[in-house]
Amino acid sequence: MSLDTRTVRRIAKLARIGLDDQEAEGLRQELDGILGWVEQLNEVDITDVPPMIGTGLAKPRLRVDVVTDGGKREAVLSNAPDRADAFFTVPKVVE
């Protein structure tokens, strides 16, 4: 199977990665190469094999439902690229 640049653009949009027109073809070729290489996985018989979800060594844990941390507004906001008082800012979403 081979990728077309339309698909590359669609994926780039989903990933919000920002794609220049010049880049699309180069990335298409590279991704196509990687996909061709992973194609070999199709030879493996995976009938009745469950997907691996962790090593099974970490047991799910319960804890008491209480606040364990918080009150760190300044710390949380300290790396904001832009802020207004206690808020993160973004471009206007609703006119």
Add this chain to the structure above:
Amino acid sequence: MRDMTLAAAREALAKREISAVELVDHHISTIEKLDGDINAFITTTPDQARLAAKAADEQLAKGEGGLLCGIPLGVKDLFCTDGTRTTAGSNILRHFVPPYESTVTANLLKQDAVFLGKLNLDEFAMGSTNLTSAFGSVTNPWKRAGDDKKLVPGGSSGGSAAAVASGMVLGATGTDTGGSIRQPASFCGITGVKPTYGRCSRFGTIAFASSLDQAGPMARTLEDCALMLEAMAGFDPKDSTSVDLAVPRYVDALERGVKGLKVGIPEEYRSEDLPAEIQALWEQGIAWLRDAGAETVKVSLPHTKYGLPTYYIAALAEASSNLARYDGVRFGERVPADSLDMMYEATRHAGFGEEVRRRILMGTYVLSSGYYDAYYLRAQKIRTLIQRDFLSAFEKVDVLLTPTAPSAAFAHDEKPTDPVQVYLNDVFTVPASLAGVPALSLPAGLDSKGLPLGLQLIGRYFEEETLFAAGRVMEKAAGFTHRPALFAGSAA
């Protein structure tokens, strides 16, 4: 002080033959001398380090202090350090100053270690060369005999490996997702341990592929790694994949020997393409273990060849999801634009490097509607088969011995342009990462050009002690005392 191991420095500090301030000053001046050429550090913290050394001396004078009191270490710039910039080697985090400390670094600080700074890496730990860092590539302190060409240190923990190898620090933290501790350790002639998945907390470590990421120590010797791992490891309620098991004193396992130990040699790791020197070193490793009383047994890990493509699907899918958080809103760099979507795109286009963008795209593709089952789910099932390969091998043997990497360090300009060729560097390290089993790399010899080569030991879940014991036998037999061209001792 110029060629001291971490363990020897601890002893000298405890006996007050040297002070922590002297030890830290020596390492700071080595950084000043060498790091212009190596570029292992993204950020250095000499003032903080001197203060910490002073505090360590006060404790040592009273006969107190933790396991690593006064020991100068470097921290891969993927671990969040409270108040010290943490970049992940990416432009998008160029000015990020975490307001909290990762559990692994907090554990080291609890044992009174002294941090000299943050170490360079491939951007978001994605790479095997350290050429993808937004803060410039790292140069391997080793040179080929009679050749001044700059070599890569491996990656992604290449800054960590180079800093340890050149004597700028006594040990460093690394992280390993598919070989990022073991491969650079091999390229730089040092020792690196990737513990069992769940042994070291992932809390506060910037995520690449969460089901694979595992922190571990990098240092000159196994004893040094054993001391560091004891400090780094431990249960952490803040990481849901952390395993609640007591941390042993790994140093106590070092001299256990290998009498009666069964060492598996995986048939599938042999290949026509493996350079003869690496094949020969592997045979040498087998002989060392046999001479010390181990029994070597051929084993089969039938799904080995599917390890790399499986790894890339799983790791890239997780990466695309983990890196969604870098959107220019709450932290990291922002490129302003008129709409929210345009801001996201402009921010991520400017903030991420080429390899990271490629991997996010690939990961998004394999998770996208209509392809999830064909790629991601299939890969996770094959991952089960790879895990079963290891579990059934470990019914017959106690450890596995393999080469760490299919080559020695290569030059900056010898990196293949095809991404798939670059990925092949991790062929021997990726399967253990997929299964979550512990593995280590130790320097076993030099190739004909004078570059270090590593051998890898892989063990059962939470049997790091067996790895240390078997590794120690090989370390003694190898007697690896070679030092790189750029080294603290030779730079004075």
